Amino acid sequence: MPVMNYIQAVTQALKEEMTRDEKVFVLGEDVGVRGGVFRATDGLYEQFGEARVLDTPLAESAIAGVGIGAAMYGMRPVAEMQFVDFILPAVNQIISEAAKIRYRSNNDWSCPITIRAPYGGGVHGALYHSQSLESIFANQPGLKIVMPSTPYDVKGLLKAAIRDDDPVLFFEHKRAYRLIKGEVPTEDYTLPIGKADIKREGSDITVITYGLCVHFALQAAEKLEAEGISTHVLDLRTVYPLDEEAIIEAASKTGKVLLITEDNKEGSIIGQVSAIIAENCLFDLDAPIKRLAGPEVPSMPYAPTLEKEFMLNPDKVERAIRELAEF
Amino acid sequence: MPVMNYIQAVTQALKEEMTRDEKVFVLGEDVGVRGGVFRATDGLYEQFGEARVLDTPLAESAIAGVGIGAAMYGMRPVAEMQFVDFILPAVNQIISEAAKIRYRSNNDWSCPITIRAPYGGGVHGALYHSQSLESIFANQPGLKIVMPSTPYDVKGLLKAAIRDDDPVLFFEHKRAYRLIKGEVPTEDYTLPIGKADIKREGSDITVITYGLCVHFALQAAEKLEAEGISTHVLDLRTVYPLDEEAIIEAASKTGKVLLITEDNKEGSIIGQVSAIIAENCLFDLDAPIKRLAGPEVPSMPYAPTLEKEFMLNPDKVERAIRELAEF
Amino acid sequence: MTENRHEALGLSDDQALDIYRTMLLARRIDERLWLLNRSGKIPFVISCQGQEAAQVGAAFALDRDKDYVLPYYRDLGVVLAFGMTPLELMLSNFAKAEDPNSGGRQMPGHFGQKKNRIVTGSSPVTTQVPHAVGIALAGKMEKKDFVSLVTFGEGSSNQGDFHEGANFAGVQKLPVIFMVENNQYAISMPASKQLACEKVSDRAIGYGMPGITVDGNDPLAVYQAVKEAADRARRGEGPSLVETISYRLTPHSSDDDDRSYRSKEEVETAKQKDSIKSFSTYLRELGVLTEEIEDKLDQEIRKIIDDATDYAEKAAYADPDTLFKHVYAE
Amino acid sequence: MTENRHEALGLSDDQALDIYRTMLLARRIDERLWLLNRSGKIPFVISCQGQEAAQVGAAFALDRDKDYVLPYYRDLGVVLAFGMTPLELMLSNFAKAEDPNSGGRQMPGHFGQKKNRIVTGSSPVTTQVPHAVGIALAGKMEKKDFVSLVTFGEGSSNQGDFHEGANFAGVQKLPVIFMVENNQYAISMPASKQLACEKVSDRAIGYGMPGITVDGNDPLAVYQAVKEAADRARRGEGPSLVETISYRLTPHSSDDDDRSYRSKEEVETAKQKDSIKSFSTYLRELGVLTEEIEDKLDQEIRKIIDDATDYAEKAAYADPDTLFKHVYAE
Ligand SMILES: Cc1ncc(C[n+]2csc(CCOP(=O)(O)OP(=O)(O)O)c2C)c(N)n1
């Protein structure tokens, strides 16, 4: 199996889906001639032409809204938001429209759109190019939110998102784009949206997380193995709606749970994960449900001292796991 | 003390603050001549004139954005969103701007705006006039979200919001507007933003909730008292950032916790409340942390059969408390 | 002598009569809804009254077997012309399970019916504008020759989604018709407090498209403007902006009391220009409409509405269990 | 013979020279930033190059002791003219604690300095437009006579916030100047893919305000347009839209490679019209600028920038503990 990086898996999934289905097309700012500011759509313009790789005006509500219209017609648009931070002008289109179209029309209409956006910090992006904004959408039935951690998951889940008959938000960690590499089958495959994935089996501590933090957890687990601490790592992959079954199983398995997000803590995805555990397997727990998250500040600053203080990393994760092990 | 209804308390707070401070002004759709579609701004236009009770064009991002600009200058705008459902076009202004102005400018600028909006269901408002959208904003440090349950709290907290030096979202339950009455002092007073309030002391079950559901809980508690079940009711009042101390204290007190929201469950405020409890007082618990919430559907339908099925009510709350008591 | 204007537009007498009939049907349904509301049978009404000419004139200018419409809540006339039946509308107003728009999930006026290419709409205003652009884009990609018509109020033309959608269509030269039904109020706010431009159609140049303002009480003027826009669109020449000027004859909705912000006289004056009257007069003067036809029409329409009301009133609400259905594909 | 245009505008020779000096200072700082970036000393640059004439011309047309500006990320020229020092700019570019814009929290180009009425800005484009309207509204309410100037790119004029803000200002006749710095690109997208209108200023009529397009390489033309707009605004006649046409001489930012979407020739052609050259020529032809003055200017500017760079490079980053500060009022 070829090894590729995270963003190459994005590009490959797009390319394969556009080849497979004429209804699939891409739209967004600078996605055409430029191939995207991160080059996620690199080569698509050349291969599929400007009608299917559409450079749009700088207007996110229109990018989402035009995509939604096309999806209602029966197309399979993949809209790119240049940074997840810039999805905010499109919130009304996503929550009032995409999420509710099937429900409000009693199943007469549907909205199979995929909206991709790079998120996350650690790239000197400062306040507005570093955010994790998934929790804004993670209370809206009708939506699904996918946040993969590996190139393998990226390809399988992005293809599944495009084929999904409902709107899917697909958030890609921009620091992972070139940092995270992995084996990706050349053949066509999809992975199930809504299913978490065990990234490492372990018996002492359960870590539940998603995105780049999965790698921090795996690195920490590796190190802690030597100390005799066995860490179980569950990758949520889909952060909305959550895979309750997998969460309950993983939490019950070790009885000691650490939840991790790069987002700030209050109101983040991991609060929901905690609530599921507290409601369903309280008596299997041997320790309080711990959360490791970004600090309660509006976003990640630019200065390296401040960015570093904000961002999680394998050391911080390792410390938190060890603490919990010692509880 | 005069008894007034919930919306009259809104009007009185506005009137007193506008009298007290010339920098306070109101802007929104139909807030002037019409006095607001719910009549929350009734009489203000006549008393303060059109310069301070500003009828704006139909454009929520501008209502928020113009308010933010005026607040940065040093005014104390109170912007009305006609329904909380229509705050969504303004999400970018609220999250990218209002929430981050102080932080991003390193305390050079600030944004003392109050944004009011009626929320909640049970008024035949259907999908787009019934929503609870607080959790969209409840992950954004820099913001505060107040959701009062009684006329007394409305007046004290709205005045505090207007005087607060940071942006405050003030969500009013529209079903409570004329349904909920209570004593309200005529004199000037404020209540602390960020503090939950014990609305009833009890020893068997702790209910933590906010908004209209506080009244459902109080009614249920009253009935259950007769059966010998003693219910403690904590009203969050500020749903972001949460009053951790009060939550921990209330949960520890009885060891059996029921969290209630009218919003759908996953991703709602009560998930965060649960996480706080599970992290801080796990060993004081005698039962799993239970959540009672709306169903996982996009919003409340119009047909009375469906709206009834969606909405919480005192009976549903009573049943949930009893179940937990019997655990 | 009255000039035959519809013939000049290529409309037969029957078609002209059909326009009138549809306008009248819309008006009578609307009036019935108010009665039902005032007698406590339905909780909410939002009206088309005063805008029937614009709505029906526009719809008839389209290919109703092919084109897409994205109506807003007042567009009873548009959806009737596009094939939604009075019974279906009554089912929606009574919020019954058989309502094709939403199965009783949405408020009345939130239209949607896929088989008739009436695209589902929501309450937040103007979100449908980019949708219309997306549908036109899809049509262009698939080399179809339909157009999409999207309507909205003049107040709503101040939302960002209007601007963003119109500009997108302009740049891509898409077959969309943006129709502003300017009824001079946005709830309590007169157009002068909403708009600083003289005409909403003045905005067209900013998107590189033609803009035109026509008398919204004249179905033929609207027909002509929309027909030209549709022809342009089908020729690949891109979008157009059409503004129709009329007056909202009722309060904003059954929850509104318009006496707090406008005078009775103003409303009465506007009623003098009621398109139902003026178009009826026009057709009578040409002999296309007669007393006899009018009587028959009245009876026919009354029966249709009576039957629809009876059926809808008795029809079942959606079962509570269905609340959980159709959140996602099943 | 060269016509003395600045005198006709009421500008003294000293003022004209000051405009030139500010343009040149902005250019030289910007050039230094690229050097610092390419040598790995600062992580990011976003440039003013090509837009100095528009920025400085506009700023000089305002009352810099009273008016408010809401600049966008390229507006180095505006903020220099409004009192931000080269040292402060360097501190921002090095993300150091003493940066007055944000204490190193924001990327360079995210200006803000209360004492100079430079209103804090963010990255999502165009959000500052309604803020400018709100500040103008506040001024009107308080019966002050300042104006607010807000700038943004032509691509950003497609955002809903532009439309909503401009309309609000139009309806309320507020003292705002909307200035579009049309540099013909939004990252990789040429204006033709962003806009269907011929000129962004064509949008003004839709908001009931005058719109004008001027040569953005000519500081005096911009000065004149903005001066007139400011005078109108102060007279209570409401907002104006000014579009300045120039060209983005650098890639979008230090993260961009513009060779993938435009030719070297195109950029070279644009450089022929560089305002630094043309305005220098103009001033020399009038004898306002001489070889000697130019040399002195060069030296003076180089020293200012060297000193600022030295200081900023050595200055301290914010202490990690300060991360938690200023989320709310303390
Ligand atoms: C985004 C949004 N904000 C506010 C409302 C509440 N609202 C419903 S209709 C209306 C006025 C609309 O005026 P206009 O666009 O002129 O249409 P008209 O009702 O006059 O036909 C308002 C403010 C809404 N539905 N959506």
Ligand SMILES: Cc1ncc(C[n+]2csc(CCOP(=O)(O)OP(=O)(O)O)c2C)c(N)n1
């Ligand atoms: C809402 C939003 N979407 C996308 C971006 C990413 N972005 C930054 S600058 C830019 C292009 C802006 O073009 P223009 O307005 O013409 O200004 P210019 O950079 O050309 O001066 C884009 C797309 C952003 N900052 N904000």
Ligand SMILES: [Mg+2]
């Ligand atoms: Mg109107």
Ligand SMILES: [Mg+2]
């Ligand atoms: Mg540009």
